[in-house]
Amino acid sequence: MKWNRYLLLILMVSPVLGFSQDSFKGGSKEKFEESKQKIAAGLDAAGKEKLEIALRVLAMSAIYDRDHQSQLRKQSFDELVRRRLNGKDLAETYALANDYVKADHQRKIDKLEKEMSVLEAKKQKSDALKAKLSVLKAKPLRVDSLNGAFVIFCAFTNESDQVLTTYETVIGYGSTQDLNDGWSGIKGAEDGVVFAPKETKILSSAFSFATVKENSHVIDWQGMKFPSTDFAAYNLAMDCYTSMLVLKGVKYELKNEDRLSPKEEQDLSKYRSSLDQLKTNIPVLDDLIVKKP
Structure with missing residues (x-):
């Protein structure tokens, strides 16, 4: 009976002993290295690689924390x-390493969302103004060469039910790039x-050919035939719109600083795509291990 109780005690203790693990000793650099070697000795090649990556991640965590917490700046990584x-x-x-990987990933998401919020706020304001200004709708018609000048013709149509007496239009061009x-x-x-309701007027702007040809090497000035309505064929992009009008006594004005530039439009699209990827693919420590074929 005593033997059975002794055997039962061994069986109860053995699993605990089997799952016990060595721990790191952080009292000194020497003790830490010694404990690290002892832990690594019980690992296979893949386990040793994961341990090294975890330690690198924790070093990055220490660098981040030291840069952002003044009380830690006197301590080495x-x-x-x-x-x-x-x-x-x-x-x-x-x-611990996984916690940092997730926290760092969330910081990337937070940073991207902050950058996006600035552009999205600007876009919201711009879109709201454009919606008001679009009652005087612009449509590029053609470009021509007249008296040594590059001339852009654009149709503006008053799509409101009001007579428009105060307005400003912008007629311009750029390259498709x-x-x-x-x-x-x-x-x-x-x-x-004035613009009567539903009335269309043709407005134009002229630019010196000497000036326009110096400003862009993307536009195919040499091959351009006049008059032309096929702007894309010559890498030409029209930039015609209503920038200000007074509608029912209220002035609406879209200034250059209120408009999203083409680069900002591209950045916003890129940020949205990157944010979707970040939120879909939340990494863990194992993702940092290079998979061998």
Whole structure:
């Protein structure tokens, strides 16, 4: 009977002993290295690689924390890692590394969302103004060469039920690569010239050929035939719109600083795509291990 009780005690203790693990000793650099070697000795090649990656991640964590917490700046990275790992076993070490990987990933998401919010707020304001200004709708018609000048013709149609007497239009161009490659001009309402409801007027802007040809090498000036309505064939992009009008006594004005530039439009699209990927693919420590074929 005593033998059976002794055997039962062994069986109860053995699993605990089997799952016990060595822990890191962070008291000194020497003790830490010694404990690290002891832990690594019980691992296969893949386990040793994972341990090294976890330690690198924790070093990055220490660097981040030291840069963002003034009370830690006098401590070395190695010292911070040793203190954090003191008494921790392998599973706890991996858990700490995983926490940093997730926190760092969330910081990337937060940063991207902050950058996006600035552009989205600007876009919201711009879109709201454009919606009001679009009652005087612009449509590029053609480009021509007249008296040594590059001339853009654009149709503006009053789609409101109001007579428009105060307005400004912008007629310009750029390249399909960058609207800033070109020029634009603002045209205000001439005395006595008004837009009746549903009326269309043809407005134009002229630019010196000597100037336009110097400003963009993307636009195919040499091959351009006049008059032309096929803008894309010559890498030409029209930039015609209403920039200001007074509608029912209220003034709406879209200034350059309120408009999203083509680059900002591209950045916003890129940020949205990157954010979707970040939120879909939340990494863990194992993702940092290079998979061997």
